[in-house]
Amino acid sequence: MIFTRRVSKVKEMMNKLTTKTPFLSEEEKENQNNHNKWKKKASLCFIILITVLILTLGGTSSSGWMFRTRIHLHAGVILESPELTRGVQAGNAVESLEAVVAADDARCSEIGVSVLRMGGHAVDASVATALCLGVVNPMASGVGGGGFMVVRSADTLQTQAFDFRETAPLAASENMYENNIDDKYKGALSMGVPGEIAGLHKAWSTYGRLPWKTLFDPAIRLAKEGFMVAPYLAGKISSNEAKIRNDSGLQHVFAPNGELLKTGDICYNRKLGLTLEVLANEGPKAFYDGVIGEKLVKDVQDAGGILTMEDLKNYDVDVTDALAVDTMGYTILGMPAPSSGTLGLALVSNILESYESSNAAKGSLGLHRFIEALKHMYAVRMDLGDPDFVDISKTVADMLSPAFAKNIQEKILDNTTFPSIYYMPRWSQLQDHGTSHFCIVDDDRNAVSMTSTVNYAFGGGVLSRSTGIVLNNEMGDFSVPTEISADSLPPSPSNFIRPNKRPLSSMTPIIILKDEQLAGVIGGSGGVYIIPAVAQVFFNHFILGMDPSTAVQSPRVYHKLIPNVVYYENWTVIDGDHIELSDDRKQFLVERGHKLEPKAGGAICQFIVQTLKKPNENRKMSHDHRQVLKGMLTAVSDPRKDGQPAAC
Numbered sequence: 001m002i003f004t005r006r007v008s009k010v011k012e013m014m015n016k017l018t019t020k021t022p023f024l025s026e027e028e029k030e031n032q033n034n035h036n037k038w039k040k041k042a043s044l045c046f047i048i049l050i051t052v053l054i055l056t057l058g059g060t061s062s063s064g065w066m067f068r069t070r071i072h073l074h075a076g077v078i079l080e081s082p083e084l085t086r087g088v089q090a091g092n093a094v095e096s097l098e099a100v101v102a103a104d105d106a107r108c109s110e111i112g113v114s115v116l117r118m119g120g121h122a123v124d125a126s127v128a129t130a131l132c133l134g135v136v137n138p139m140a141s142g143v144g145g146g147g148f149m150v151v152r153s154a155d156t157l158q159t160q161a162f163d164f165r166e167t168a169p170l171a172a173s174e175n176m177y178e179n180n181i182d183d184k185y186k187g188a189l190s191m192g193v194p195g196e197i198a199g200l201h202k203a204w205s206t207y208g209r210l211p212w213k214t215l216f217d218p219a220i221r222l223a224k225e226g227f228m229v230a231p232y233l234a235g236k237i238s239s240n241e242a243k244i245r246n247d248s249g250l251q252h253v254f255a256p257n258g259e260l261l262k263t264g265d266i267c268y269n270r271k272l273g274l275t276l277e278v279l280a281n282e283g284p285k286a287f288y289d290g291v292i293g294e295k296l297v298k299d300v301q302d303a304g305g306i307l308t309m310e311d312l313k314n315y316d317v318d319v320t321d322a323l324a325v326d327t328m329g330y331t332i333l334g335m336p337a338p339s340s341g342t343l344g345l346a347l348v349s350n351i352l353e354s355y356e357s358s359n360a361a362k363g364s365l366g367l368h369r370f371i372e373a374l375k376h377m378y379a380v381r382m383d384l385g386d387p388d389f390v391d392i393s394k395t396v397a398d399m400l401s402p403a404f405a406k407n408i409q410e411k412i413l414d415n416t417t418f419p420s421i422y423y424m425p426r427w428s429q430l431q432d433h434g435t436s437h438f439c440i441v442d443d444d445r446n447a448v449s450m451t452s453t454v455n456y457a458f459g460g461g462v463l464s465r466s467t468g469i470v471l472n473n474e475m476g477d478f479s480v481p482t483e484i485s486a487d488s489l490p491p492s493p494s495n496f497i498r499p500n501k502r503p504l505s506s507m508t509p510i511i512i513l514k515d516e517q518l519a520g521v522i523g524g525s526g527g528v529y530i531i532p533a534v535a536q537v538f539f540n541h542f543i544l545g546m547d548p549s550t551a552v553q554s555p556r557v558y559h560k561l562i563p564n565v566v567y568y569e570n571w572t573v574i575d576g577d578h579i580e581l582s583d584d585r586k587q588f589l590v591e592r593g594h595k596l597e598p599k600a601g602g603a604i605c606q607f608i609v610q611t612l613k614k615p616n617e618n619r620k621m622s623h624d625h626r627q628v629l630k631g632m633l634t635a636v637s638d639p640r641k642d643g644q645p646a647a648c
């Protein structure tokens with residue numbers, strides 16, 4: 001059932017997306033010859049390295065947003081080529097039988113696809129896409145941040161979880177912010193040890209087929225030669241003016257002549273380009289035990305931070321099996337703690353499943369039950385923390401237990417909601433921020449779901465002048481004993497700071513299987529709103545039967561338990577669409593005592609679905625579970641941000 005209200009015609013026009021495909025350099029051709037594995041595919045697909053997008057818009061609608069400019073990779077250079085993205089494009093979705101990328105920026109999706117066209121593994125494409133995002137959306141993620149990556153290998157049928165979340169420096173301590181709580185969020189003291197480069201490299205070492213160096217080229221060019229500021233970035237620059245003006249590094253990049261960059265302006269971060277060049281040539285060692293790390297540490301210490309070379313040398317990516325949750329007839333594969341995402345989604349889904357009716361999640365009543373399940377989940381999840389430091393085994397077992405879910409379900413009434421205290425919250429809620437998410441499925445059906453972040457927009461508000469790197473403020477995701485929170489609950493001891501510990505997170509990158517075949521990839525950005533958003537996209541498509549595009553676009557609701565308010569979307573998004581929960585739904589919730597508030601914001605989700613042939617044919621074919629089936633891939637980038645997916 002669709003409960004969306006759409007008022008804009010702008011989107012269709014926006015989707016006349018033209019992709020220009022330039023060529024490999026001589027050096028890259030040489031690399032290519034050295035790599036027979038991808039040579040064959042390279043001849044099949046047209047090869048691109050740089051991607052130039054032109055968003056052509058035939059006209060304007062009467063109201064709303066009017067971005068009618070060209071986005072191109074190089075300032076002043078537009079490379080023409082007859083080759084277009086081959087997938088069929090409709091709205092913010094593309095379809096392909098081969099391979100797809102759904103990132104929250106069109107250029108980065110195209111760059112990911114260019115890597116896949118060269119025969120790259122989904123993980124190769126992830127490296128190039130992530131680096132691109134760190135350049136063109138530097139407010140959300142980058143090599144100064146960290147994240148989580150879930151990789152499903154079509155070869156081994158194993159799914160691995162790469163945890164490269166930022167880590168508390170060795171000099172950090174439980175009470176380090178007792179004199180100034182602001183330092184937890186602002187400035188260099190709020191920085192955790194960055195993990196992104198280590199994480200990308202670890203995954204690439206396991207799965208990568210293309211040379212590490214090649215994967216950096218597009219991002220290096222974007223940073224050095226300039227990229228066009230897209231509307232979403234322009235909005236973040238404008239809304240963070242004070243932060244940018246307060247730091248000479250940020251000002252240098254985002255207000256180069258004293259004026260803040262606007263949509264359509266060209267942004268340069270040449271120092272970041274040079275940093276990426278060194279990392280391309282020398283690998284992560286340059287960051288964790290070399291010249292880039294030394295420069296970064298100096299800038300951080302000069303700005304009052306406590307990061308040392310020892311911290312960088314000490315940094316380790318945690319690689320484990322993905323957490324697997326069987327629920328509602330699907331297997332969800334995601335991150336274990338310190339991400340609370342997969343566990344949170346598992347609990348909500350198990351609660352709805354325990355109604356033992358396929359209609360439990362349907363309609364207005366389904367929405368009410370979903371909100372109630374969310375409220376219970378938020379109360380439970382704050383007992384989680386970094387499992388290397390605290391024993392969270394009981395909470396983890398509860399969140400995965402159908403019996404525990406059933407118990408909660410029995411406390412949910414269909415005719416009413418309850419005050420926050422009813423859900424027995426013990427600890428102040430984590431309010432994380434920011435982030436970027438992309439999904440990639442390649443020709444072999446290897447799949448990647450990756451969420452990365454610098455926490456708040458532009459992290460702690462410091463850009464290292466010598467490296468061009470935006471410092472994260474991930475220490476803000478720890479709980480500290482002296483913090484008085486808006487929800488007036490005590491901070492969660494499970495999430496207190498320890499040297500080398502990782503803070504709790506809401507990031508929820510997941511891969512979904514049906515009968516052991518790849519069925520979908522989902523994830524989102526938007527901190528505390530991620531779990532409800534990913535859950536709604538999952539239910540919308542897999543349980544309620546919405547098509548992939550509608551599943552993402554459909555108006556969402558959010559709840560944080562305290563305050564006891566349902567936030568419903570009322571949001572005119574960047575492409576002019578108006579997304580708003582229907583009046584029927586609102587009325588139904590109000591009748592049950594929910595307090596409603598409109599929200600022009602929330603989480604951004606990217607989504608890939610694989611549609612296999614008719615179920616009976618699949619059953620015949622998939623007798624041998626080791627046979628990887630290949631169906632139609634549909635990739636969707638959330639219209640709430642200005643991203644577009646791309647297809648091979």
Ligand SMILES: *[C@@H]1O[C@H](CO)[C@@H](O)[C@H](O)[C@H]1NC(C)=O
Nearest residue numbers: 182186187242243246247461
């Ligand atoms: C500006 O930066 C200083 C540290 O350099 C910090 O104390 C202050 O809170 C910052 N102000 C804003 C508005 O970010």
Ligand SMILES: *[C@@H]1O[C@H](CO)[C@@H](O)[C@H](O)[C@H]1NC(C)=O
Nearest residue numbers: 413414415416417591592593
């Ligand atoms: C909800 O239904 C229960 C019975 O299932 C009843 O006891 C209760 O009074 C009802 N509450 C409201 C607010 O209607």
Ligand SMILES: *[C@@H]1O[C@H](CO)[C@@H](O)[C@H](O)[C@H]1NC(C)=O
Nearest residue numbers: 570571572578580598599600
């Ligand atoms: C919803 O948002 C629109 C602007 O996009 C605004 O005019 C309207 O008043 C909002 N409705 C509510 C109920 O807040």
